[in-house]
Amino acid sequence: MSAILRLKELALSDTGFVFDPASGATFTVNPTGLCALNAMKDGLSREEVAARLRERFDIRGGDPARDVGEFVELLRQHGLISAEPEGAQ
Amino acid sequence: MKTRPRTIAVTGLNATDNPAPGVGVIRALRAGGDASLRIVGLAYDALDPGAYAGDIVSDVFMIPYPSQGLEAFVSRLEYVHRRVGLDVIIPTLDAELPSFIDIAPRLHAMGIGTCLPTREQLDLRSKASLAALGARAGIRVPRTAALSDADELLRIHERVPYPFHVKGVFYGATLATTFDEAVSAYYKVIAQWGLPVLVQEHVTGEELDVVAVGDGEGGLVGAVPMKKMLLTDKGKGWAGITVRDPELVGIAQAFAEATRWRGPFEVEVMRDAHGRYHLIEVNPRFPAWVYLSVAAGMNLPRAVVDLAAGAPIEPLRGYEVGAMFVRISIDQVARISDFQSMVTTGELVRSGGLS
Numbered sequence: 001m002s003a004i005l006r007l008k009e010l011a012l013s014d015t016g017f018v019f020d021p022a023s024g025a026t027f028t029v030n031p032t033g034l035c036a037l038n039a040m041k042d043g044l045s046r047e048e049v050a051a052r053l054r055e056r057f058d059i060r061g062g063d064p065a066r067d068v069g070e071f072v073e074l075l076r077q078h079g080l081i082s083a084e085p086e087g088a089q
Numbered sequence: 090m091k092t093r094p095r096t097i098a099v100t101g102l103n104a105t106d107n108p109a110p111g112v113g114v115i116r117a118l119r120a121g122g123d124a125s126l127r128i129v130g131l132a133y134d135a136l137d138p139g140a141y142a143g144d145i146v147s148d149v150f151m152i153p154y155p156s157q158g159l160e161a162f163v164s165r166l167e168y169v170h171r172r173v174g175l176d177v178i179i180p181t182l183d184a185e186l187p188s189f190i191d192i193a194p195r196l197h198a199m200g201i202g203t204c205l206p207t208r209e210q211l212d213l214r215s216k217a218s219l220a221a222l223g224a225r226a227g228i229r230v231p232r233t234a235a236l237s238d239a240d241e242l243l244r245i246h247e248r249v250p251y252p253f254h255v256k257g258v259f260y261g262a263t264l265a266t267t268f269d270e271a272v273s274a275y276y277k278v279i280a281q282w283g284l285p286v287l288v289q290e291h292v293t294g295e296e297l298d299v300v301a302v303g304d305g306e307g308g309l310v311g312a313v314p315m316k317k318m319l320l321t322d323k324g325k326g327w328a329g330i331t332v333r334d335p336e337l338v339g340i341a342q343a344f345a346e347a348t349r350w351r352g353p354f355e356v357e358v359m360r361d362a363h364g365r366y367h368l369i370e371v372n373p374r375f376p377a378w379v380y381l382s383v384a385a386g387m388n389l390p391r392a393v394v395d396l397a398a399g400a401p402i403e404p405l406r407g408y409e410v411g412a413m414f415v416r417i418s419i420d421q422v423a424r425i426s427d428f429q430s431m432v433t434t435g436e437l438v439r440s441g442g443l444s
Contacts, residue, residue: 009333011411021410023295024316024332 006081007041020080027078032057036071046072093174093443097394098129101181102139102149106418107325108377110181112139117390119145120383127440129173135431141423143439148173151435155188163192170199172442177202177397179353179390181374183259186211202397204352206303206373213348214371216256216287226347228340228368231290231359242271245288252291257282262324264291292369294361297334298326300379301341302389302396304404305351310392311405312341313382318413328415329378331385331408336366344371353379353393378414385412 011019016034018027029037035056039049050064075081097118101111115128130149132140140149150169153161169175178201180189189196190211193203213222216233223230232249236242245253252266255274259282263274271288278286301312314337319328341356355372375390382389385408395402430437 019411021333024297024318024330026330 007037010037010041010080012037012041018080023079025079027080033071036068040072094125094127094440095123096127096129096174096176098131098169098175098178099181100131100133100152100179100185102130102132102137102146103134104138106321107323108416109139110375110377110379112142112145113377113380114179114181114375114390115139115142115145116380117383117388118394120380120388121391127173129169129175131169131178132431135428138421140431140437141421141427143427147440148442149431149437151431155185159188159192162188163195166192166196166201167199170201172436172438173440174443175199175201177204177394179204179375179393179397183373186373202399204302204393204397206305206348206351210348210350211373214344214350214354214373216258216289216370217285219289219368219370222344222347222371223368226340226343228343229366230368231292233287233289235285235287236275237284237286239272239275242268242275242288245271249288249290254287254289254291256287256289258285258287262289289369292359292361292367294359294367296369297332297337297358297360297366298329298376298378299337299341299356299358300353300376300382300389301338301345301356302353302392303345303348303350304396304402305349307346307349309338309342309345309404310396310402311382311387311389311408312338313385313387313389313408314338314341315378315381319415326378326416328413329381331381331410331412333410340366340368352396353389378416381412381414382408384414385409 009021016029018029035053036049039052046065046068049068053064099111099114101109103109104112118128127147130139130146131152132149133154139146152165155162180186190205190208193205196203212218217235219230219233234245234248252264254262255265255271255278256262257278261278265271265274275286297314297316299312299314302310304310314332314334315329316332317326317329321327340358344356353375355376357369359367359369379390387405387408392402427437
């Protein structure tokens with residue numbers, strides 16, 4: 001299954017509860033993570049995801065694009081994506 | 090003229106921290122609220138917890154262990170049939186299945202339906218035959234060897250590397266990482282289950298299970314895959330969730346096709362880090378967590394009753410992903426008179442029996 005397909009299959013609740021129907025795994029994410037996940041499900045690139053985060057949250061300084069990269073790596077470690085999503089490069 | 094209610098007998102009323110499937114099967118049959126349905130529990134022990142679940146079990150009868158001989162077994166079932174009238178029996182324990190399969194024609198002659206595999210089919214999925222089954226069904230199976238002599242442990246690592254599981258033919262698995270642990274586990278299995286003793290390669294990964302029913306023609310009546318979320322210290326699932334896993338259902342389908350299995354079964358697999366599935370075992374009966382199939386919208390025990398009764402049945406397709414079970418341990422309240430009845434008469438008839 002492609003990474004994007006896996007992401008699209010994830011069930012995300014407004015409270016940040018994540019259910020992977022393929023593995024049965026469940027996770028919780030904070031509002032930032034939820035926003036990033038939804039953006040990735042929409043197929044946005046890493047920069048576009050970072051831009052959406054800047055738009056939604058009061059981000060001063062830091063490097064949201066790098067943070068998104070780390071988040072993608074975290075998703076991979078948890079088996080939620082099998083490869084680098086085409087969007088969030 | 091008063092008609093007798095539809096009466097289903099279910100075995101496996103033990104419900105400790107390693108519960109037998111009986112109570113789960115009975116709850117599934119009760120789902121849907123057919124108040125006229127009569128459920129008869131067949132117990133091996135006067136303290137089987139399911140015997141005291143009066144809200145779901147109408148009547149209870151003690152039955153002898155199959156090891157006491159087929160005639161004693163049949164004689165007792167004939168008595169139960171005379172007392173309450175049985176339409177279908179659903180056995181739920183590995184060790185009793187051979188006996189039920191052997192007496193199935195006699196049960197049918199009494200008008201009692203069953204939904205069971207043949208002895209040959211039962212043997213195909215035995216732990217000792219798992220490798221051959223894997224080859225036949227095209228399913229990956231961990232390296233397994235059947236031992237009948239402790240001396241074979243000296244060189245078993247040449248065929249099955251350490252660590253490996255030492256298993257009984259019906260039940261039990263101990264992980265052995267050294268020769269000494271293997272010997273200890275071997276004799277523990279011998280004491281409990283006799284020969285052969287199985288040695289199976291240890292596969293790491295996620296454990297997944299499928300409960301399914303085969304139609305006896307090579308097809309599936311239905312199947313629900315589940316991932317365990319919480320395990321007891323015995324490795325038994327205490328919580329689980331249904332998952333969307335076509336490949337896993339495909340394994341159950343391949344098993345049913347290769348064996349033309351009739352009746353309930355449970356497939357246990359490990360999914361390794363590469364996403365490959367390894368068949369650990371196939372249990373020839375419902376698992377204790379079978380009520381989850383009802384929660385997911387696929388009542389497999391009821392399908393088995395229909396098959397046993399010879400009723401036409403449509404394949405069940407589609408189940409809810411994300412249905413969960415979380416097991417609970419409760420203290421049932423019972424009366425000493427009920428326990429006395431179980432101990433002294435071997436029965437507890439709440440329904441009034443045949444009137």
